[in-house]
Each structure stands twice: as structure tokens, then as C-alpha cells.
Amino acid sequence: MQDQLEIASATGVDLQVKVAGPGARSYAFVVDWHVRVLLALAWFIIASFAYVGSLEFIDPDDAGFGNYSLIVIFPTGLIYGLYHPVLEILMRGRTPGKRIAGVRIVTQDAQTPGVFAILIRNVLRLIDSLPVAYVVGLVTTVLTRQSVRIGDIAAGTILVYDSDAQAATRHAPTLNPKAVEEFGLEKTELIYELLERWENLDVEKRQALAGSLLSQLRPDETVPASRYKMALERLIKR
């Protein structure tokens, strides 16, 4: 499997995009499937109560079936069927499920796909969903180099990890410049990350991590385990 897509850029620094595998793809699909089922169901329930007054189906032979199918059944099917193409176009290659899974659709040169490409990849769901439960699509994603299904191959699209620039922004500028100068970027980040996660980690695990980090950063100092947190905080507050 190809892990990374590298796109040459005018600056000489290649753009590197991580390719999403079958796991991330399936996760996004399962979330989206639940969202679209819930949306379609919500419409069905609201429209049924508004039109019929209950959740009972109207018999096709009844006089009111025409309006019932136009108001209740058809829009329900439309929400379910057009969920992917409409949202992928509006959200520029993303859907709620893809957002949660941290992936997005891009073209082979990492651009946002156009309307045609999105329509093609969605029409070919007809093939990818054969014979049941997207078996063809799943097998294709496992077998292909870029983990793509037939719809993606046809549309020239690929699912990649969508780096969260906003989340990273929250951390990047807050690093103490003196700490960065003394310990380097990666180690300073490790201190920040460990302190952020301190309360969520098991006592044994955090002490092992802190001990290991301190022994690398301050090999000459002996810090008792009970003061690990304080010692780390001191390192980034100087």
C-alpha cells in the first residue's frame, strides 16, 4: 500500500499527503451511514406525523397515497440517496463522517475534486456496493495501492488524512522559545504533551514516561517520582 502521496511544488518542497487506508475509510462510511439513516428517519417521522398524524404507512390503493409518497416517502429516499454527493460537493470533499474520521477526498494532485469527479465516484457506488454491504468496494480498497474503490479509480480521486491545521495552531505558538532552544522542538513538544495528558494517564505510565524524559533532558539531576510533574513544568517555564 502507498502510505503517502507526494506532489511536486513550485517551491521545490514537495507536498506530502497521507493516504487513508480501508480502516479510516470504513470508519467514515459507518459514521456517515448512521447520520444519513438518522436524517432520513427524522424526515420520515416528522413528515408522517405532519401528514398522517401517525407513523402508519398509507396503502398504495388509498386516495391519499400520491401526496403521501411525494411528501413522506420520496424525500426520505432522496435524503438517503443524495447524502454523499450533495455533502461532498458542499463540504469540498468532506462529509460529517469523513470529518470525524479525519479524512477527505482529493484528486491525485491533492486538489479539491470537482462536481463531476464527485458525481462519478458516487454513481459507481452501484458497482462498489455489490453484491451486498460494499463487498466489492471493500475488497478493492484492500487490494489497490492507494486503497481506493472503483468509484475513486474512475473519478481519479483518493481519500487522504485531512491534517487539522486549527488543532495544531492551538499548540504550536505556545511553546516556550527558551525550552525549544535548549531541548529542541520535538522534546519540548513531548513535555507539553505529557503535561497535557498527565491527569488522563495511569500513574505508573506517566511516571515511567516522565522519568525517561527527565533522564534524557536532565541526566545529572535526580528527581523523586513524586516531583516529576513539577520538574517538567519547571523546564518549560524557565
Add this chain to the structure above:
Amino acid sequence: MSHPQEKRLQQRAAHWQDVAALLPQLEDGKPISEDVLKETLQHYPELARDLAVARRHAPTSRVTRHLEALYAGLHRALFRAPGSTYRDALKLFGEDIPAVVHELRWQIFSVSLGFILAALAGWWLVSTYPELSALFASEAMIRTVQSGELWTDNLLNVVPSSVLSVQILTNNIMVALTAMSLGVLYGLGTIYIIGLNGMMLGGVFAFTAQHDMAQRLLEFVFAHGCVELSVIAIAGAVGFSIGEALARPGQLTRTRSFQRAVQRGSKLMLLCVIFLFGAGIIEGYISPDPRFDFTVRVAVGISYWVVFVLALGGWRLLRKSPAET
């Protein structure tokens, strides 16, 4: 002690925040001002330099991940293909679709011929072996015809036109898209769909002819059928071209050949889907309504079909060539 480059990198954090603030308006696809463009062009090489340093000195750090995301965003914004919805639509319908029709003319001809042959085969089968009508018509349809009525006779008493239109156009769009998509099976799926639909049409007509009702069925079908059947043939041709691209990719790789065939055919399918909406409305409002006589149905069917052919690129034939002008 860290590398001096890492310290320098950290001092650039404020610039990255500027880029992060700029990205949402760059990514929403709307036109941007000249100032924003200048700012973006200035940030791009600077960010590339920062990213190169970050990749070398701290490849797994959050800062690097952050810079990768910003760089990707800027890259996407700067190298996005220029687009104008109006211009693109004009090019699609004015140039691309006629060009695709011209390119696929032999496939369209072959599939249409195959459809006609399948219809004749269906007619011959049911005419020769009447008991085979059960293969092409449901039990209820057979009973209705045997009682001297067509299943389409009282359609509007059962389902209103609006519902009928929606049901029909949804079904037709699905059939057309399936005929195209099944081309992925090296064209065999498409051949199956075209053959089956052709045989059903011929078989049902033969069955109604045995009860002297073929004329009435033709009256029902004509208004919407001209475009509907043409669309099925075109969808089959697109599917067939996809299968052909897979089986005989020529000088391209199989993947590229497949992509090219699907992307080319999809333009044509978009036009077909648009016309299926019209055909659905005709089938819901005109075809089952006994107030419209055969002349009106023929006029509607042929007019709509002529519009369809013109939209496929036939309008080019109406233009005088440069030599003539």
C-alpha cells in the same frame, strides 16, 4: 542544545497564525482580493522553507504536522484550476458533449442495433412460443391484457401524474446509470441490460399484438419512449465504451484508459439524466392521459426527441460550415 534553525522556526509562529487565519477564505472557493492574493503568494515560499526545516529537524513534531496542513491548504488554493460555472456549462454543452457523441458514434450505433435485434428476438420468441410471455410480463399484466385491457389504461386512477412522474424518472435514471456502471464488467453487464430491456420491449409488444393491443401500447409509449429508449441506448454505449477501455486500453494504462472512458461518458450521461426528467414528466402527464390522441403523442415524442438530438450536438449540423459562409 537545539539547532539554531529550530529556534528560528519557533519565531515564525506568528506568521503561521496569519496563514491559518487566511486559509478559510482561500478554501471556500470564492474570488479573493488582490491584497489577499499578494499575501498568499508571499506566505507560500516562506512556509515551504519553514516546512523544509521542520521536516529535517523535527519530522514527527506537531509543528511539522501543523505546517504540512497549512502548506497543503495554501498549495490547494494557489494551484486550483480556474473555473467559472457559466463558462464551464457552456463548454460542456456546446463543445464537450457533441465531441463525446462524435467519439462514441460507433458504440451508439452498435448498441442501438443490438437493442433493436434484442427487441426483434423478444418479438419472435413470444410470437413463436406464446407461453414465454410470462418471462417478460408479470402475471397481473397478463391477466389484464387477457381481459381486454392494457395495464396502462387506468393508471391515473391509481396513481396521480406527479407521483407517476417521480417514480418513473427515478427508475429510468437508475436503469440508465446501471447500464453505464455495469460496463465495468468489461462491457458484459451492459450487454446484459441492453439485451434484457430490448427483449422485454419486443416480447411485451408481441404479447399485446396477440390480443390486438399493440397499437394501444405504441400510443402509450410513443410520447416518452423516443427519448427514453434513446437514452438507454446511449447509456449502453457509454457502458460499452467503459468495458472496451478496460479490455483494450491501447497506449494508456488500464487505469487511465478506464478513467478517461468514465469521465468522457459521464458528460453524456449528465445530459441523458436531464432529458430523463422531461421524459418522466411526459410519461406521468401525457402518456397515460386518454385525452391526448395519437397525433399529439407523436408530435410530443418526435419534438422532444429532436430537441434531445440537437442537445447531443445535432445543432452543429444546422450551422453553416465556414466554407459555405
